[in-house]
Amino acid sequence: MKIGLNMHLWSTHITSEHFGAIEELKAIGYDGVEVFLASPERASYDELGAFAKSIDMEVNGCLGVGPDQDPISEDPKVRQAALDKLKEAIDNIHAAGGKNICGPFHSAFANFSRNAPQQFEYERSAEVLRAAGEHAAQAGITLTPESLNRFECYLCNTMAQLRHLVDLVDHPNVRGMFDSHHANVEEKSFTQAIETIAPVMAHVHISENDRGTPGEGHIPFDEIFSAVAKTGYDGYYTIEAFSRDDVDFANAINVWRDYNPRMDICRNGYQFVKEMHAKHKV
Secondary structure: OEEEEEHHHOOOOOOHHHHHHHHHHHHHOOOEEEEEOOOOOHHHHHHHHHHHHHOOOEEEEEOOEOHHHOOOOOOHHHHHHHHHHHHHHHHHHHHOOOOEEEEOOOOEOOOOOOOOOOHHHHHHHHHHHHHHHHHHHHHOOEEEEOOOOOOOOOOOOOHHHHHHHHHHHOOOOEOEEEEHHHHHHHOOOHHHHHHHHHHHEEEEEEOOOOOOOOOOOOOOHHHHHHHHHHOOOOOEEEEOOOOOOOHHHHHHOOOOOOOOOHHHHHHHHHHHHHHHHHHHOO
């Protein structure tokens, strides 16, 4: 088991100015950080990877796509743009030494058809993800698409929908992930949701209902950690919390306030995840 932190608490574009913060996270005990892969600039990932390696930290990636890079678009050119963006992200996280890319890249963020998800949309997404999985396999990287709540996407809101998509992709480098925040909105049972995604689960986000410090809200983390432990999962538990520091990103995801002081989230969240994992370890 490893504990990570998503760097969205600082910015969507991590550069050398954030290396001091990563050193602080290392001192707290974190095993790795998760960085957004929107920037196409390879040099910044090379630099990040070299720095992370020098302090024995790991780097994972996360990615979302917009309507011009939508894997479920009816326009083949837009679907190709989605594949190109995924390949670029794979190359960049490889440059940073990472092994995983998570996020809602199965479809465009906050882009709604005003219909329920259609089977042909799952099939379009699967075709793009399968091709991306082939590219990821060459670099030893796993793609873990993420279900989001109904206000942020419509193709995959639940673990059952995500499992359906991953099964359609049918590629060993395309798995799935569980996120406690989105599950809190969409699932009827945390345990059942985790059991559904368990056979393909390769990443976990620990995120409180208000996106603040894990353990200080109302999500039943005892149930979640117990259910995850019973699956035999031994990968990253990555804390995902948000702030207003990156204003453009905060506005895009409707984050209108800071939920807890940033370093309180980092320190208290780490200790909470460590204690919960130890408590429920099978």
